[in-house]
């Protein structure tokens with residue numbers, strides 16, 4: 333019983349274990365899978381990413397216009413598309429999506 | 433004779449982290465028997481897996497469970513690898529062990545924390561979850577995600593971990609061990625905790641065996657059963673012993689988890705000490721063909737995958753038997769004869785994970 337009392341006093345004296353999110357945001361780890369981003373200038377709209385995506389989150393069209401769309405609510409941030417893209421135009425931003 | 437009453441326990445209940453309903457047949461305050469009602473979170477993942485190709489399934493399978501996700505994808509990958517005759521390189525095997533054990537640690541901390549919460553010890557619950565955060569950070573730093581690591585793939589792992597990061601994991605383990613040393617005596621020796629756990633929900637060794645208990649639930653009843661001793665991934669080269677207790681009560685189950693936390697610390701240290709350098713996955717061109725059963729030890733016990741391939745991209749059948757599914761019959765045996773007030777503690781003591789049970 334007394335062990336935990338010691339702990340209670342320690343907690344009173346020590347820093348908070350939590351942050352005041354969203355005012356204070358932790359710096360993401362390098363290489364974290366936060367959100368998917370595309371560099372549209374390099375993309376050749378081949379559609380491989382859309383075909384491989386396990387969550388059907390990407391839609392690529394070539395006609396009439398060349399488009400690449402990501403449904404961020406379907407994306408499970410697995411980064412499989414990043415791996416399979418032949419042009420390496422997809423990348424993961426370590427910062428995750430937030431309400432903007 | 434007094435008339436029996438049936439009261440529903442769950443699916444929404446303050447101590448239950450996940451939706452399962454137990455219809456408790458009560459004689460006054462005493463539980464006569466319990467009838468489980470499942471099906472609240474069925475997601476049809478097995479069927480969905482048949483409609484995705486076997487590479488996409490790796491990420492889908494991981495989402496069966498939000499706690500031991502890595503071990504799900506590991507078991508699945510091991511099954512597909514044995515169907516295709518692949519052997520992942522040694523470095524991948526060691527990384528698989530490290531991530532599996534990190535998962536085991538965070539799962540056991542979560543489970544013991546929830547147990548503390550279930551008997552009203554909220555301070556301890558928060559302390560244990562605070563310790564768990566260090567492990568979550570170690571996982572995020574090494575893989576890029578906190579829980580759904582997404583690093584296991586067919587033929588090895590997707591991401592290598594640098595020496596500095598492995599060193600930082602060791603550093604995290606030092607902090608975690610220090611905090612465990614501080615909190616575990618409270619969990620194991622405190623008078624009121626013992627009053628709530630000792631002698632409650634006893635599962636006899638014979639009953640545990642007959643009802644097919646797995647994992648800490650079985651080990652706490654004296655069954656020395658731990659799949660890691662079979663040596664899958666790199667466990668064969670590491671020193672792994674099943675942690676066995678004989679009392680079979682809630683206290684014994686908690687003690688098994690606490691001892692396994694220390695064991696996992698030790699296994700990760702061994703693995704980081706021995707990890708060889710080299711490639712992290714093997715390329716392949718074949719498609720899965722044939723039938724296979726793949727098993728691994730999850731934090732809650734043995735998970736079993738049945739996979740059937742037909743030489744195409746799609747699997748013909750994928751079936752998962754999760755550890756909680758195997759532990760439901762034993763928990764019903766524990767509940768028979770207990771006090772109503774102990775039901776929450778007993779159910780939490782098997783560390784139920786209903787979402788993965790229902791897939």
Ligand code: SF4
Pocket residue numbers: 370374375376377378379380381382392400416417418419420421422
């Ligand atoms: S795979 Fe790469 S190049 Fe092809 S459509 Fe997707 S992002 Fe563009």
Ligand code: SF4
Pocket residue numbers: 368384385386387388389390402406407408409410411412413414
């Ligand atoms: S990260 Fe995964 S889920 Fe998201 S778009 Fe890429 S492949 Fe699809």
